[in-house]
Amino acid sequence: MTGKIALVALALVLVLGRAEAGHNYRDALTKSILFFEGQRSGKLPFNQRMKWRGDSGLSDGAANYVDMRGGYYDAGDNVKFGFPMAFTTTMLSWSVLEFGGKMGNDLQHAKEAIRWATDYLLKAAAYPGTLYVQVGEPSMDHKCWERPEDMDTPRSVYKIDAQNPGSDVASETAAALAAASMVFKSTDAPYSKLLLQTAVRVFALADEHRGAYSDSLASVVCPYYCSYSGYPDELLWGATWLAKATRSQKYFNYIQSNGPALGYRDNVNVLSWDQKHLGTRILLAREVLLNKVKSLGEYQGLANNFICSLLPGTSSARYSPGGLLFNGPTDQCNLQYVTSTTFLLFTYAKYLSTSKQVVTCANTRITPSKIRFIAKRQVDYILGDNPLGMSYMVGYGPKFPQHIHHRGSSLPSIYAHPNTISCNDGFNLGLYSSSPNPNVLDGAVIGGPDNNDQFRDDRNDYSLSEPATYINAPLVGSLAYLARS
Structure with missing residues (x-):
């Protein structure tokens, strides 16, 4: 066993490399929220x-006599997809809950980012028995390359209800509202109460009328945000956030009773907008470590297995030659899995430190500091410690992508070019142009390099060059930890 331990230790050094000093994590944190x-x-x-940026989507929902203004465009297009927006909100809130005390002046901006989303989600859930989950027709939107301020594609509104269930998107929305309720609990109690009450109601809709939202909305949510993993993971995730926010035994009982049927033992080691089991394991492991809820002990074991699965030199760990982790179901847009993984590592290390525990992998003690080391190397890779010397955060460092796949960034600002840029004209002016993006989308983290550390700064290659809110959201927490550590 000694030889195996040595091999793992050597691989850790070779794959992750030596730590390099000099990153301005505070600047990266500020930009990640901006x-x-x-x-x-x-x-x-x-x-x-x-x-x-200028005003956009000011009539969203009007044709259906609902107010769906606000919220976020998920990535480089102009559709408002409720599923990834809710996950983004959950992860931003979790980042603040764990590391908000380290954010300094950026904390207020982080809360504003959360509230921009929750104000929208509250409107989406304003009608009992209904949840509005999308604004915009993706097929039409993707046939145009235009600024959000110029949008003239249909702004159709889509919903789920008892007849057309969407347990996945509803449970994620409940998780987002519950997590955010804790963010605002001490500073805006009435708002926090409204968030939590709405979360309880939306989760009831998800649980009582089970089904995947892509079953009834496949033509508009697939293949963009189709519910590939199904809805059981979201039901368990939503219940876990409600248990955390309410401390009600009702939700802990729900987790205990429904966990097996909802697949809590599924072999997944990734947290993403579509897959939540790993996040649930980390949250429930906290209940074991810090609140001594022994009945949830299996979740701690599953969380520990996740840590062991990332150790370089083990059969389950995949890293690029330059040290970037590849543990997602696809190598495309890989940084979405890296940022969520690093956040979970910093968070679980925090729980272990507080409870004075370690993880044991094949008789090797993995301390919280070792877990943080693995996470920090991934963040440093994103910020420029990689074979290309490329920061994959726009606006950070001396070298970053100049041709990101993003409509608003790639076209002249409405303030520099007040005349409308039409749907088709935008392609030659923006998407197919060889010029750098005229507007710097500061803080945007893109899909990232391939598994050989190669990256083409090509606007047409959306899998590598497109930013997304759910890539940034968990990175906010990681950067907050590093900025004050």
Whole structure:
């Protein structure tokens, strides 16, 4: 066994490399939150810092006599997808709950980013028995390359209800509202109460009328945000956040009773907008470590297995030659899995430190500091410690992508070019142009390099060059930890 331990230790050094000093994590944190202002839909506030953006989507929902203004565009297009938006909100809230105390002046901006989403989600859930889950027709939107301020594609509104269930998107929305309720509990009690009450109601809709939202909305949510993993993982995730927010035994009992049927033992080691089991394991492991809820002990064991699965030199760990983790179901847009994984590592290390415990992998003690080391190397890779010397956060460092797949960033700002840029004209002016994006989407983390550390700064290659809110959201927490550690 000694030889195996040595091999793992050697691999850790070779794959992850030596730590390099010099990253300005505070600057990266500020930019990672600023990015969300570039994704805003609706009437922009007076304190908008991303100055090249203008108002957009001001009539969203009007044709259906509902108010669906606000919220976020998920990535480089102009559709508001409720499923990834809710997950983004959950992860932003979790970042603040764990590491908000380390955010300094950025904490207020992080809360504003959360509230921009929750104000929208509250409107989406305003009608009992119904949840609005999308604004915009993706097929039409993707046939145009235009600024959000110029949108003229259909802004159709889509919903789930008892007849057309969507347990996945409803449970994720409940999780987002419950998590956010804890963020605002001490500073805005009435708002926090409204968030939690709505979360309880939306989760009841998800649980009482079970089904995947892509069964009834396949033509508009697939293949973009189809529910590939199904809805059981979201039901367990939503119940876990409600248990955390309410401390009600009702939800702990739900977890105990429904966990096996909802697949809590499924072999997954990734957290994403579509797959939540790993996040649930980390949250429930906290209940064991810090609140001594021994009946949830199996979740701690599953969380420990996750840590062991990432150790370089083991058969389950995949890293690029330059040390970037590849543990997702696909190598495309890989950084979405890296940022969520690093957040979970920092978070679980925090729980272990507080409870004075370690993880044992094949008789090797993995301390919280070793877990943080693995996580930090991934963040450093994103910020530029990689074979190309490329920061995959736009606006950070001396070298970052200049041709990201993002409509608003790639076209002249409405303030520089007030005339409308039509649907088709935008392709030559933006998507197919060889010029750098005229507007810097500060803080945007893109899909990232391939599994050989190669990256083409090509606007047409959306799998590598497109940013997304759910890539940034968990990174906010990781950067907050590093900025004050």
